[in-house]
Ligand code: SF4
């Protein structure tokens with residue numbers, strides 16, 4: 240298509256990572272997706288809606304506008320929650336479109352040398368390398384536990400000097416006392432072996448939720464799974480994809496396909512919804528890779544979210560009872576990207592003593608989403624605010640979810656409002672019931 244006068248041709252979509260026209264022109268601008276979109280709900284603006292963002296993609300594709308800062312701003316504000324995909328009657332694959340668009344944005348974003356250096360350092364040199372990430376987290380742990388964090392917070396110094404940094408610092412998750420490590424270990428099944436599975440360790444989750452990863456492994460073992468945690472596995476690539484760094488995401492995907500294929504398992508079970516969604520879509524990510532295109536499709540079929548896997552197995556309902564009123568927040572990458580909404584609820588309802596109440600807007604994003612809580616802090620908090628209003632109406636003791644980003648965001652919401660409630664993974668509750676069951680049987 241020809242470029243309109245005044246539009247710089249270098250600011251148009253180009254190269255192999257451009258959004259596909261067959262996806263783009265599926266959108267018929269009907270608007271069914273508008274009320275599903277958290278950024279449209281917050282602003283009421285067409286430009287902050289899925290339809291508006293797709294219209295901007297089409298305009299760039301047709302050479303009517305370029306990828307300017309103004310246009311980028313509207314795409315940046317997208318949380319990539321994919322609620323619009325579920326609402327769309329025309330089957331527009333919005334996830335593919337925004338992923339490709341952000342890859343184009345990455346080539347055109349104006350950054351000074353410090354911003355570019357910081358982005359490259361964190362996304363290319365730290366996140367994909369578990370040892371470096373762990374070293375960084377260990378420093379953070381020292382900061383949190385040495386008393387320096389408390390001193391800084393109580394002094395109010397950061398608030399006065401750098402308010403935006405203070406806001407970020409206040410939402411920093413607590414680093415785990417113990418890390419979950421992928422060392423090539425095998426955990427035996429409890430009782431008769433029903434399946435041999437591998438577990439993804441991930442990047443951030445094993446460092447901030449080490450004990451929760453251990454709980455997920457115990458739940459699998461308790462249900463007859465032999466678990467391997469292959470050495471050499473890497474981050475799934477979701478964080479890199481989110482910001483348009485598809486080259487790094489592809490490198491990570493190839494490595495994981497090799498490592499998990501060599502593990503010789505029936506399934507690769509994922510405790511984080513965001514990672515599961517990324518790995519189930521390796522086929523699309525590597526579709527143009529002559530060596531991995533077919534392998535990635537086959538591999539994707541072996542990837543299972545842990546809630547999905549447990550229900551299909553099927554898991555043993557625990558016999559011990561917990562005493563909680565529990566509600567559940569659908570993680571977007573489980574509900575919208577993987578379309579799994581019933582399994583976590585089925586698990587929660589199976590636990591005796593759990594009084595399950597639905598969260599009024601459970602399907603709406605909590606405002607987390609890749610790096611969104613950092614890069615779009617104000618907007619992320621606006622979306623979280625609606626979520627916490629809804630949570631308070633449930634009067635639940637526990638807010639369950641299925642993704643580390645959501646867990647951190649919701650924990651921040653609970654702390655910020657000083658609520659007497661806990662945020663947990665669904666598998667944490669199942670593990671707690673199983674452990675109580677074990678204790679009860681020992682005391683018989
Ligand atoms: S994305 Fe789907 S629902 Fe939204 S305007 Fe386009 S066709 Fe309609």
Ligand code: SF4
Pocket residue numbers: 275276277278279287288289292316317318319320321322323324333
């Ligand atoms: S992914 Fe979420 S935030 Fe982005 S346009 Fe779709 S519904 Fe809106």
